Amino acid sequence: MQIIEMKAIRSIYYTHKRFLLRNPTRLSVSLSFLSRHFHSSNARLALNSPETDGTHETHRVWTAFEPLTGELYTSSSSRESSNQYDESGSEDGANADFETEGTYGKAKSANLSDGEKAQKGFSDFNNRSRYSSNENADEMSRKKAFSGNELVFGDIVGNKKKGKGKVRWVCEYCGYSDGQWWGVCRSCDNSGTMRRFSEVETKNRGLEFSETVVRSWLPKDAGDVEPVRLVDVTRGIKKMDYRIPLSGPFGNEVARVLGGGLVPGSLVLIGGDPGVGKSTLLLQVAALIAEGHGLGQPACVVYVSGEESVEQISSRADRMKIGANELYLYSGTDIEDILVKIRPRSPRAVVVDSIQTVYLKEVIGSAGGLSQVRECTSALLRFAKKTNIPVLLAGHVTKTGEIAGPRVLEHIVDAVLYLEGEKCSSHRLLRPVKNRFGSTDELGVFEMSQLGLQAVSNPSEMFLSDQNSDSEFLAGLAVAVIMDGSRAFLIEIQALCVSSSTVSRHVNGIQASRADMIISVLAKQAGLKIQENAVFLNVVSGVSLTETAGDLAVAASICSSFLEFPIPSGVAFIGEIGLGGELRMVSRMDKRVSTVAKLGYKKCIVPMIAEKSLATLDFGKMEIIGCKDLKGVINTVFTKY
Template structure:
């Protein structure tokens, strides 16, 4: 028993001083009873000092050891426990400091060491192969110098993440995330495609470009004939938003909510341009759709009574194919519905991705500028109401128009947000009918109810004048004050903060006891009143409902209400009063500060100037109307 213990201690110290793996010594304790005799034969010389095998003193002591003097060799081996085979194994340790380059002798268990070496090499080779496979799978594309965007997507469900996940957060499948790198090679792909397609059918003299004097540009362009006109009431209303007509070579983007009427608007524009009244006669116009088939577009055109023969329909989502097909027609205009559904083959990402939208828009812009063909695009919007896609999309195009409207009403507004060829203050008003969009000649009729003669109906009703761009709108504001109601306040078309402020001013400055009243406010027609010019009308409508005193139906209120109850002037007061006079109203109440600006105007309307809310209430509810 004493001999076995001494042999074990010698072997353990040898492992501690010169072995590569110390874990084998731990496993040796549990298996020493069965395997110690085979491991420690022949005996290994134990040095007196516990120096490391790489230490100089280890070499000096090795030369002076009895085994060296007697010609005996000291075996250097690494011992470990293999849990798979439940055996203690040893493998030779190659001495890297051996100048003669000789190999270390095999240990006692030569067969076990060979098996261990073979299995270790197989595992190492397998791990190297798996690492190489994972590197290729995750990297996908070799990253180049410069800015690149890397995203990770799940092969099982298609979920996209900004970093790698071992388990997909969406489908909870392990090991399905792959790397996707947007290479810099695709950055110029849109320009290359548009350049190649446009250059293939442009005249040779147009391909050569050079700087031109501004005087020559102005001399050679007739502004009256340069733009493409649109006839009819619909065309005139849309030309108001465009700034006078369609500019050749322009790129126009029209956005709006789903179902608001973007495709209907573009189809009507295409039909008018194809007919070409008062502009060089009929000419081809191509309507390319990536959302509808040709039969579906034809059915809508039949419902809208569009029968022009020069309108060509094409259903495809490949920009390269669309531009290639229309070269034979040389169209007067091109319409793409929509920009989020088209793609370029050489650009990474699917249709609607950031890179695809940017490159497709760049290709269409280059096509429009070099061929002088106007291009109209329709765009989807996000939940917040912005155009879907990168913000650079709105920077690339020449004009951006938003189509607005409540799905419960038939009226549509086309608002200009960006226009390089006209003013952004213009607003187009249309009404959706079975035959398409119809222009509204008097927009104020939308937001005014019928003029009832019964005085009871006129309680809590006031007319305000709002300015949207260059268009004047008369809005009817209705108020209702009740003493017992489960809902305390409800405002429709008016901001909660503004309505609460006006109510507080009426209580504090005008002396109305509105504490125990439940107040409801509504703007007729679904109009959202955001301008301060409607403050006075809101205050008078609430006062009329609270006092149960009707307001004369020929009175209009214009002015901003301050916290002190004072009335403040609003911009473009002269234009507002002229519009009110043309609509047949007889009296208008405005702030006193605006009276100086109206002395030069010859208006057929009575203008009443007041300083604060108290004066307005005393005049409206006590004077003879």
């Protein structure tokens, strides 16, 4: 029997050697192929291992590894046990038919030599390997067992992970990466240094991760939540606990925009142009909460910055004279790290500056990308709602003035505030665009100074220029009252009529079509012959006049310059002009007139219908004069005085 086994080994050895020579691409496979990838359950050779199942047939089983596909192939064949060995002691495989039957075909050979038969078997093996690469993976995984002559395909341990991924070529000398192979590195010009790497994309687990992190803040039975009656929700809660108060002139101005204070568990997004003062505003709000003037005692607040180091933030706080002991600074961009580090502090509020710099490691994409911004905001929202800790975010804006990132970002947060301001002006306006806990008609007015943002004590006169003239009359100057949110502002409108000029008309801060209409109505309905004159209109302080309440002030300034009759100081104009020259009512007339009265104006020109509605209100010593049309305004202002 030993002679038969030696013949079988010799036959397979020489056949495998010829197989390697005919397939030079597989020369990297060592000759240990036989000892490593042919196996049997007993001491006999796998190719010659008979297993009897009690019948007259024996089953031969062998398993081989295909290096190109990385799979194991297991095959079995059956023959009668009486033909297993012949009388001369030669192997059955040398004299009997070599028969292999599988899924993709059947190969038979008869009366062949040992080497030819073995070579035929390797050829069939290669054909199966080529076909198996196109077989459905699910169909392959279902073939767990074999019977008779069926082939079984299986994945070998250590096979490459299946999934989508990108291939990158990275230079091992300088680290340059490229999407394709060039032979030489395009950065350092070294050849043979490009190595192939595969980037396998991972599943986006941002929601799962954020839930896991936030869950560590909650008690163990937090998942057992049941519906609660409305009266039980507010029972035992003081009304003052609904808001975190912000004290002082600055705090009152911010609280006005937020609807009365900062709501616990809310997510507030503050946007604005670079350099407008978002970080300054957030640092001042954090200092107010940390000092705890409205709460009676200091409270911990964590200020997280992904753009500045703690030394830079401390330098800015020192310049602004901020010295709150419970204000903690942290510089980081990893959301997981941020939530883990602030957990031991149990802060009253958290500030993140900015949302475009933080990221989640489990989310694909770089910081500031659409997916990162959306998932980070969602994670912070769940953190705020489940821990009742308010979170304030700073957000950059695009060239069009909108918050950078996906539009859904503004739908996720509870409040969106925009900090606006011109580069040539020190004034800043904090305007709410969305507020789930208050009105969006409020407006905060600040002035940027060396100590940070300061609340403007009298915003109504911030757009009024200083009248340094010796006379109390200024020709071509009229005061209009406009509304921005719930705030009333007084602005100055200047007009200049020139009889000879190369430019027929020029306006600044007023809609050109609106100015043309007012000039045409003055010429047609008031009888002023101003068609031959060049008219220049300007709004002081660079403000844009967009509402129709300033029509009467524009017409009064043009009449003053054309008639060369100055309008007395202390007179304001409120009203809309129709095409027939009539004066029309505008909204919030009582609010506008009340603001004029607080600033000490003597007279206010309004439409006739508004005079009747304002007669019941007390405006002090200010006189309200009602006019029906433009002719009445001219007779009242330019002839009575």
